[in-house]
Amino acid sequence: MRTFSILWCGQMISTIGSYMTAFTLTIWVWELTGQATALALVGFFTQVPRVLISPLAGVIVDRYNRKLLMMVGDGVAAFSSLAMLLLFLTGHLQVWHLYLAGLLEGTFGQIQELAATASITMVVPKQHYTRAMGMISTLHYGSNIIAPALASVLYSIIGLSGILSIDLITFAVAVSTLLFVDIPQPHTADSQNQPQSQKFSWKEIIFGFQYIFDRPSLLALMIAAAMFQFAHDLGAALYAPMILARSGNNTQLLGSVAAAAGIGGVIGAILVSTWGVPKQKIHGLLLGMIGAGLSKIVFGLNRIPLILIVAQFCSSLNFPLMGSCRDAIWLSKINHNLQGRVFAARSTIMLITSAIAPLIAGFLADQVLEPAMMPGESLANIFGSILGTGRGAGIALLYVLTSVCLLLIGLGGYTFKNLREVENNLLETGQ
Numbered sequence: 350m351r352t353f354s355i356l357w358c359g360q361m362i363s364t365i366g367s368y369m370t371a372f373t374l375t376i377w378v379w380e381l382t383g384q385a386t387a388l389a390l391v392g393f394f395t396q397v398p399r400v401l402i403s404p405l406a407g408v409i410v411d412r413y414n415r416k417l418l419m420m421v422g423d424g425v426a427a428f429s430s431l432a433m434l435l436l437f438l439t440g441h442l443q444v445w446h447l448y449l450a451g452l453l454e455g456t457f458g459q460i461q462e463l464a465a466t467a468s469i470t471m472v473v474p475k476q477h478y479t480r481a482m483g484m485i486s487t488l489h490y491g492s493n494i495i496a497p498a499l500a501s502v503l504y505s506i507i508g509l510s511g512i513l514s515i516d517l518i519t520f521a522v523a524v525s526t527l528l529f530v531d532i533p534q535p536h537t538a539d540s541q542n543q544p545q546s547q548k549f550s551w552k553e554i555i556f557g558f559q560y561i562f563d564r565p566s567l568l569a570l571m572i573a574a575a576m577f578q579f580a581h582d583l584g585a586a587l588y589a590p591m592i593l594a595r596s597g598n599n600t601q602l603l604g605s606v607a608a609a610a611g612i613g614g615v616i617g618a619i620l621v622s623t624w625g626v627p628k629q630k631i632h633g634l635l636l637g638m639i640g641a642g643l644s645k646i647v648f649g650l651n652r653i654p655l656i657l658i659v660a661q662f663c664s665s666l667n668f669p670l671m672g673s674c675r676d677a678i679w680l681s682k683i684n685h686n687l688q689g690r691v692f693a694a695r696s697t698i699m700l701i702t703s704a705i706a707p708l709i710a711g712f713l714a715d716q717v718l719e720p721a722m723m724p725g726e727s728l729a730n731i732f733g734s735i736l737g738t739g740r741g742a743g744i745a746l747l748y749v750l751t752s753v754c755l756l757l758i759g760l761g762g763y764t765f766k767n768l769r770e771v772e773n774n775l776l777e778t779g780q
């Protein structure tokens with residue numbers, strides 16, 4: 350675990366910087382436009398290149414030096430932050446520049462993410478996969494604790510330029526840690542699985558999709574995860590606009606809720622790392638979906654700050670369990686020589702849902718539900734007594750509906766045998 354722990358420390362520092370920037374840019378865009386669509390488009394333009402590059406990225410990750418690919422990803426992200434800093438300092442930064450930055454970071458970020466995920470089995474013993482995934486969850490949620498709190502305080506002191514400068518420093522730390530560790534490359538004697546030609550073929554690019562579609566249990570696992578991701582990302586696109594709209598642009602409340610999410614995630618990751626997960630990991634995945642759905646329903650129905658904070662904490666408590674169980678299944682069932690391509694296929698499906706969700710969320714919120722939840726309008730007469738009316742009520746309605754979907758997906762997973770028995774099926778067939 351030594352190599353993994355060193356990488357984890359570097360990425361923790363870098364992620365804090367990235368999350369500070371993302372949090373600050375969210376506030377900056379909302380103050381500039383006041384529209385959920387503008388924020389949703391930032392996510393959309395980040396996801397689109399991930400979708401397009403992912404199948405090819407899987408081949409790249411299985412062929413080339415994964416450590417170098419991770420360093421390139423960090424370097425491109427640093428260049429993007431530097432460009433935004435210079436544009437802001439010269440008074441030229443506009444919202445569409447964030448879309449371009451998203452396109453660039455999404456392309457290289459997907460390659461970096463696949464390289465990092467596929468490297469886990471090369472540096473972590475199999476019995477520690479769940480522990481490693483728990484540590485990754487801690488990285489994500491720990492950054493959610495620190496970054497919003499720091500950004501909300503520092504934004505009023507050093508502004509966007511100061512936050513971007515901090516982000517650049519954290520990227521340097523991440524690249525430095527990569528320089529001092531060894532990440533082994535996979536080796537195989539199977540010429541069919543290890544491409545020899547320098548040219549990329551369609552057979553290699555679609556290999557991961559064929560692998561998943563030929564295995565009904567893996568396919569069921571991917572479909573359930575994609576449905577959950579789609580409903581989750583619909584709500585995630587509305588999360589910040591909903592809080593800001595219903596609290597009078599209270600950035601401190603937004604920061605507090607984000608910090609609560611981080612605390613819940615860290616505690617959930619610690620529990621996973623300490624106590625482990627259910628022997629049948631599919632139960633951890635489905636029960637986590639159910640718990641997250643219930644918590645988010647409570648979150649969307651309330652405007653009381655304390656309840657928002659507690660509900661967000663409870664929601665995030667479930668995600669390390671879900672993520673650790675899901676990823677441990679994939680890591681343990683896929684040969685490390687194939688992981689780049691198979692994980693790329695999985696990512697492509699997941700990213701398509703993530704790219705579409707923000708656009709749908711932004712359109713429904715701004716053009717349909719927000720007007721319909723104004724005083725005296727059609728939906729206000731139905732849901733107004735529950736969610737209130739006026740600015741932010743339509744966003745809250747959509748958020749609650751997506752949360753109900755999360756709950757139903759978790760419950761519905763138990764009704765499908767291929768999903769419910771995914772681990773037994775894969776073990777029995779040698780998949």
